[in-house]
Amino acid sequence: xxxxxxxxxxxxxxxxxxxxxxxxxxxxxxxxxxxxxxxxxxxxxxxxxxxxxxxxxxxxxxxxxxxxxxxxxxxxxxxxxxxxxxxxxxxxxxxxxxxxxxxxxxxxxxxxxxxx
Numbered sequence: 001x002x003x004x005x006x007x008x009x010x011x012x013x014x015x016x017x018x019x020x021x022x023x024x025x026x027x028x029x030x031x032x033x034x035x036x037x038x039x040x041x042x043x044x045x046x047x048x049x050x051x052x053x054x055x056x057x058x059x060x061x062x063x064x065x066x067x068x069x070x071x072x073x074x075x076x077x078x079x080x081x082x083x084x085x086x087x088x089x090x091x092x093x094x095x096x097x098x099x100x101x102x103x104x105x106x107x108x109x110x111x112x113x114x115x116x
Contacts (some may be wrong), residue, residue: 016113017114020109020112020114021109021113027105027109029062032094033064036091039090039094041080041087041090042086050066050067051066052066064091075088
């Protein structure tokens with residue numbers, strides 16, 4: 001009769017998974033920010049440069065934001081004219097279009113954390 005001993009390090013596994021998820025969220029938010037910056041209306045580049053990706057590791061939530069007083073109007077007002085390739089909904093469109101990629105980025109980081 002053979003015996004095997006298994007030690008379950010659940011706390012370490014959960015901690016690693018959480019760290020992987022946070023890392024994945026950060027990479028995913030940066031990915032969305034990059035896509036949004038490519039579309040954000042541009043005149044002087046101020047709005048584009050104000051873009052920030054952030055992650056709250058406690059709640060595992062990510063945010064991408066643009067911090068200019070006119071950012072919301074530029075995003076929401078579909079009647080404004082923009083240079084070619086620049087558009088309203090500069091943040092919403094990448095979020096929708098890149099949803100699958102965002103999920104893949106996060107999943108890859110969680111898998112990576114489970115291997116190490």
